[in-house]
Amino acid sequence: MTRSNLIKPILDQVYPVIDYGKGVYLFDKEGKKYLDGASGAVTANIGHGVPEIIEAMNEQAKKISFVYRSQFTSEAAEQLAEKIAALLPGQLNWCFFVNSGSEATETAMKMAIQYWQEKGIHTKKKVLSRWVSYHGITMGALSMSGHSSRRARFVPLLEDFPVIHPPYCYRCPYNLKAPSCSFLCAKELETVIQRIGPEHIAAFIAEPIIGAAGGAISPPEGYFQIIRQICDKYEILFIADEVMTGSGRTGRMLTCEHWGVIPDIVTLGKGLGAGYAPIAVAVASEKVMEPILNGSKSIMSGHTLSANPQSCAISLAVLEYLEKNKIMRQVEEKGNYLKQQLEEMKDSFSFIGDVRGKGLLLGIEFVEDQHTKKPFPREAFVTQKMVELAKEIGLIVYPSGSGIDGVNGDSIIISPPLTINEQELMELIQLIKDTFSAFSKSMNQ
Ligand code: PLP
Numbered sequence: 215m216t217r218s219n220l221i222k223p224i225l226d227q228v229y230p231v232i233d234y235g236k237g238v239y240l241f242d243k244e245g246k247k248y249l250d251g252a253s254g255a256v257t258a259n260i261g262h263g264v265p266e267i268i269e270a271m272n273e274q275a276k277k278i279s280f281v282y283r284s285q286f287t288s289e290a291a292e293q294l295a296e297k298i299a300a301l302l303p304g305q306l307n308w309c310f311f312v313n314s315g316s317e318a319t320e321t322a323m324k325m326a327i328q329y330w331q332e333k334g335i336h337t338k339k340k341v342l343s344r345w346v347s348y349h350g351i352t353m354g355a356l357s358m359s360g361h362s363s364r365r366a367r368f369v370p371l372l373e374d375f376p377v378i379h380p381p382y383c384y385r386c387p388y389n390l391k392a393p394s395c396s397f398l399c400a401k402e403l404e405t406v407i408q409r410i411g412p413e414h415i416a417a418f419i420a421e422p423i424i425g426a427a428g429g430a431i432s433p434p435e436g437y438f439q440i441i442r443q444i445c446d447k448y449e450i451l452f453i454a455d456e457v458m459t460g461s462g463r464t465g466r467m468l469t470c471e472h473w474g475v476i477p478d479i480v481t482l483g484k485g486l487g488a489g490y491a492p493i494a495v496a497v498a499s500e501k502v503m504e505p506i507l508n509g510s511k512s513i514m515s516g517h518t519l520s521a522n523p524q525s526c527a528i529s530l531a532v533l534e535y536l537e538k539n540k541i542m543r544q545v546e547e548k549g550n551y552l553k554q555q556l557e558e559m560k561d562s563f564s565f566i567g568d569v570r571g572k573g574l575l576l577g578i579e580f581v582e583d584q585h586t587k588k589p590f591p592r593e594a595f596v597t598q599k600m601v602e603l604a605k606e607i608g609l610i611v612y613p614s615g616s617g618i619d620g621v622n623g624d625s626i627i628i629s630p631p632l633t634i635n636e637q638e639l640m641e642l643i644q645l646i647k648d649t650f651s652a653f654s655k656s657m658n659q
Contacts, residue, residue, distance in 0.1 A: 259532070261631040261634075270527050294533075320355050325502060342377050347380065381399050415450050422470050427614065462536050574630060
């Protein structure tokens, strides 16, 4: 049991105490080295111990660490907002800073409801979402999350916001293939909107690539364009939850940009502070802010530590580091190479069912049978075993899956820091192979 976060590891493993990090590596108190193949939780996007970030941290600490956002702002917060607005596509110009991805999606939900209220429409209060999704752990964010195991305990307190299937092509609910499927899973949104009535729906929220709930489930080209069209047709705001997929993870500031889709509201977190500070943001477009600025003038939300100058200065330094070192430009090439290597592993390891994802956000789904796609039984704890075997070998991978019972099963995410170099990438690939060999051996015992 770790007293700091009240966790008893499922497989009764002892949690190593991490002493320090350098680049893509972590070192524990026993001196063991780990290659961070997951950027922690898809967060440490520029690796550990980057001197420029430590310097920015120190400089800001010398100036001011806290001001209360209701009465003051800071240079750091203003500069960060300017930088984010400049990096994002379209007119996504208004930043509301918070401390976690969950708070960002909660804020996005409130922004959407407030937008309609300021326009004099008081019935639009629902925020539709998809099954096999994760938008955060607080009650509003969990209401939007189609993650049945995380919802289970709280169901009576939650809204029924998840309403449509995800674009889970590996296990298509219609047994069809894109694009000949005509994107039926996207078109479900229209059917649901017609059933509920657009007058009750404020927004639709989706992760461009499904992370924690599904192991980097990526939509086929064309999917999000249809979602955007449906939202526009029924006057429903589109919120892209880019907490995991944004901040350069797939080679663009937003993953939506790959498909030329611009959301009305977007959330960023995780990589925004790259693990150096707790920071996340809900960014509203000019369209969303217009009635709010003409009405009550501010977003009806906020936390004591919103727009904390220390966090903002760190995040600004992270974004500048990404820009200065042209890191986003290299992501697609590194990701394509890694994905191809993972694909090739299917021949040697029959438990690899699907390899998916984009840029350096890649997922591997494990199955008992590659041909029938039969999942492993839950009680086999395959994901947890894989994570622990990797850790023993000196590799960190991110456990995912179990978003909806009986549909998707075991998967991990491979998402090393975007700064990973060629030699480290080779080492990562070897460590993944070693982990899979150890798993094969454990299955045969
Ligand atoms: N949204 C997405 C897409 C996420 O992946 C996560 C976390 O995994 C969250 C929201 C919640 O973020 P946090 O854990 O920082 O509250």
